[in-house]
Amino acid sequence: MAEIQVAIDRFSELPLEIAHHILSFLPIADVTRVSSLSKRCSRLRLSNPTVNFHSFPSESTLTFQKRLKLWNSLDRFLVQRRNNKHLGEMHRLEQVEISLSSYHVNDLDRVCEQLLHSISSVKYLRLDQVTAKIVFREGFTPAPLGNVCNLRMWIWCNIDDKLVAAMTSLFRAVPNLTTLSVSSYPEYPFLGGGTNLSGFDKGYWELQRFDFVRNLEQVTMELTSGSNGYELAKYLLEHACNLKMMLVITTPDQSSLVPEIRRSNRTSNATVDILEKRRRNRTSNTTPDHSSVGYDLVKIASSSCLMTKSHVEMNV
Structure with missing residues (x-):
């Protein structure tokens, strides 16, 4: 049987x-x-x-x-x-x-x-910049997401003017946000590129009068080519009165922005760390797949120390 x-x-x-x-x-x-x-x-x-x-x-x-x-x-x-x-x-x-x-x-x-x-x-929303441009595109009024307290936007291209318009619509939909991150995706290389990267200054963000800014406690902002990302970071640093921590990720060619960020007129006692994104040294002469390209984040400045060399163990 x-x-x-x-x-x-x-x-x-x-x-x-x-x-x-x-x-x-x-x-x-x-x-x-x-x-x-x-x-x-x-x-x-x-x-x-x-x-x-x-x-x-x-x-x-x-x-x-x-x-x-x-x-x-x-x-x-x-x-x-x-x-x-x-x-x-x-x-x-x-x-x-x-x-x-x-x-x-x-x-x-x-x-x-x-x-x-x-x-x-x-409560926790993750999306990439293409999705933001689709769902929160200019001219579309999104339904409020009042429960969202943690928002992470992955970027792999520069913050262009169209993305700023989408971010504006998105920020209006999340009035109770406490944690915000705009940074590159760890598993993919940052491609850069794009045009119209400097169309919005701090004054533009001030005119928006976002509700979430007064609740914001933690921010991670990766600066890209152009000034759009930098102007947003400066706006948040100067207007988020309950901010506790901000991480600003830069590249070596953006070192001139570090003193400007440090001189921002903060309305909070937030700790601000500046992390420089450096391509990891390769031990092989072979050309790796772009998806495996790694970066180190090195702290180059903080709110309590002008210049440090402490290495932050993070893969980006």
């Missing part, structure tokens, strides 16, 4: 918090695959407080029709989350990472409105 083997679904037996923690490391495409394993896994997909909208399979984004199909499937998923009766207050979406790559979607305003409405409970 043939022996009958029964597969045991151990994942479905895990405590809810542990299952959610495991799923938090997976992009939404993989979470969707897991949800097909059992009814409980399907519920976990809808109750997971962390959702990563990135790393979609390439075959899902090759053509306009495929991208539209992807948008529609994400739309259905977010509607299901909103209507999910299994969700309690503890299981509401708290952290989301979004990475989009195309404007070519029918009725983009409606899609963005539904997306923002579906993540209205989010």
